[in-house]
Amino acid sequence: MxxxxxxxxxxxxxxxxxxxxxxxxxxxxxxxxxxxxxxxxxxxxxxxxxxxxxxxxxxxxxxxxxxxxxxTELKLTEFLEVLDARLMIEKWAAEEIIGTITEEQIQIWSEIVKQMDALLEVNPFPFEEYSSLDMNFHKLLIGWAKNTRVKEIYFSLNTHVSLSRVVYSTSLESTVIRHKDHWDLVEAMKNRDLSTFSEILTKHINSLKAEAESRWDETIHA
The missing domain is CATH 1.10.10.10 (Winged helix-like DNA-binding domain superfamily/Winged helix DNA-binding domain)
Known part of the structure; x- marks a missing residue:
């Protein structure tokens, strides 16, 4: 080396x-x-x-x-708790910015999802590259809320999420299903519709939790 x-x-x-x-x-x-x-x-x-x-x-x-x-040894219960915390923080951030988010910021979000769209067509699927864009999409939401302490806490949580994604590597099929949520989140934010945004985000995170629970033992020891 x-x-x-x-x-x-x-x-x-x-x-x-x-x-x-x-x-x-x-x-x-x-x-x-x-x-x-x-x-x-x-x-x-x-x-x-x-x-x-x-x-x-x-x-x-x-x-x-x-x-x-x-x-660190990963535990399923800890990962699920991290996702719960992430959901709470992202909902808070959405509430903070939904009235002030700019068209430029929404465009930045849209461009990230377009890049994710393109990766879904690549064979073999570049999981880590897609995951990086996915995390950036969600991190921008927190960054736009402009609370340094909350951002630090959230970014620390996402380290666990990043590691866990690599460990249990969600299937392409489930990734494609969840991918649509990103466009729906962009649309809800564009429409300043906090209720719909929160509903989609909750569904998105709960899908990750459900897959982790069903596949954790299978993949953690792979």
């Missing part, structure tokens, strides 16, 4: 480790040795420790006293 040569080192180490977790190169339960990571990346222990601390804060890594540092 090529060594890290530019600064800030902590951010680079953080991004590399995070990517390895998201891509499942480091899987749940793997022990991460700080000195080994430092040697691998060609850096001192300090930026590795700082990066580990950030990932602990996000919940991707856990430190077990007198045992070591491990990639």
């Amino acid at each position: 090529s060594r890290i040569e530019t600064s800030p080192l902590t951010k680079q180490v953080y991004e590399i480790i995070r990517k390895k977790i998201i891509s499942r190169e480091y899987v749940a339960g793997d022990k991460l040795d700080i000195q080994t990571l430092a040697d691998t990346f060609g850096v001192s222990r300090s930026p590795v420790k700082d990066a580990i601390n950030q990932l602990v804060h996000e919940g991707l890594i856990e430190v077990i006293p007198r045992k070591g540092t491990y990639v």
Whole structure:
């Protein structure tokens, strides 16, 4: 592996480790040795420790006293709770912005969904690329609400969602079904229809929860 040569080192180490977790190169339960990571990346222990601390804060890594540092084991109940929290925050954000959202912002949302449309036609389906656009679609909603603390909390939640999506990798069929929800959300926001927006969003999140519950054991150990 090529060594890290530019600064800030902590951010680079953080991004590399995070990517390895998201891509499942480091899987749940793997022990991460700080000195080994430092040697691998060609850096001192300090930026590795700082990066580990950030990932602990996000919940991707856990430190077990007198045992070591491990990639966090995912639990279905925790994932479902994250989705519940995400739903609450997104509903709040929609209520905050529905009266002030601009045509330009709605156009930005529409363009993201168009890109997602195009990916659904690609074979093999680029799941991670689609998932990245999907997450950006929802993150924009939170960002437009302009509450820094809520945004930080939400982005931390979405780290878990991102990891869990990779773990249980929803089927293309169910992704296509849920995809239509994004256009419906855009339309509801365009019409300033908060009730319809909340109804669609609830259906969207509940669909993710139902699929996770039905497939978790099958995919978490795949």
